[in-house]
């Protein structure tokens with residue numbers, strides 16, 4: 006059995022899908038993408054293709070090692086995401102060949118369903134209340150939101166209190182039996198994080214994500230995590246277990262590897278085990294498409310320290326296109342008690358609608374992250 010063909014598909018709203026076909030007609034799918042750099046990752050996949058065609062797809066770990074290390078230059082979002090999508094497709098093929106879901110190959114399910122959260126646009130407290138109500142009506146028991154606009158290095162009392170008001174609106178709408186998490190996208194300076202996070206403590210957020218940019222993991226994040234009782238989450242911009250070592254040393258409580266950025270199912274599974282060694286939980290990042298989500302769910306089902314899964318149904322970035330658009334059977338992601346039930350189909354456990362993918366790829370996309378500026382014209386973190 007050999008890999009015969011590797012194809013990528015740039016599809017709306019901002020995704021890149023990968024299809025690997027073997028010489029005996031099996032097809033595996035992956036999602037190698039960096040949001041806003043999809044075409045760059047597609048080029049990286051094309052450069053790796055000669056190493057894949059003719060290779061034995063069953064040697065997942067050997068291919069992971071070769072693709073990761075043989076180029077000499079390694080790591081970072083582009084290379085690691087290209088390999089992540091390839092790794093997902095190889096696991097999909099492995100499960101399909103054996104007729105079992107991937108989580109069975111990872112040691113079997115340790116839970117029956119995977120709790121998920123939905124996004125709420127956090128622009129003002131009134132939107133927060135409506136957004137939370139809509140998510141609860143969908144059957145979710147947890148939400149996440151950005152609780153600020155651009156923040157300066159030491160922002161005004163109004164900006165600080167605005168964050169607290171949005172979080173308070175979420176807690177009020179949710180009550181005490183449901184959860185909210187706050188994602189700051191690195192918009193706080195360390196000083197702003199230390200000032201603001203203690204004010205949020207009485208509201209008991211599930212976690213606060215990326216209070217500061219990942220570049221500060223070693224220098225400033227340890228003081229931020231030490232300054233608050235709120236569990237700190239990070240990791241969507243960490244691409245390997247080596248990157249995560251710095252985050253764990255900084256005291257994060259929740260590891261958020263993205264299965265499409267951090268070396269795929271193989272490396273995410275290793276990061277989950279690494280998190281166990283410091284008592285941290287796993288909450289994979291996934292504002293992506295259905296293939297990435299299925300890959301996450303497979304890891305979550307088999308990982309004992311799993312906490313909660315991100316998913317992008319109805320996320321404010323995507324109008325018109327949604328996670329379910331590229332699936333032949335969308336019922337696999339129907340929620341039960343706030344979670345996705347065990348995926349039982351072979352491989353990743355989803356059936357990609359290949360016709361829909363090929364048709365959407367004709368249209369493609371040109372999505373880029375927004376560019377934010379402060380009132381004085383200087384660049385702000387988005």
Ligand SMILES: [Mg+2]
Nearest residue numbers: 188214215241
């Ligand atoms: Mg995030």
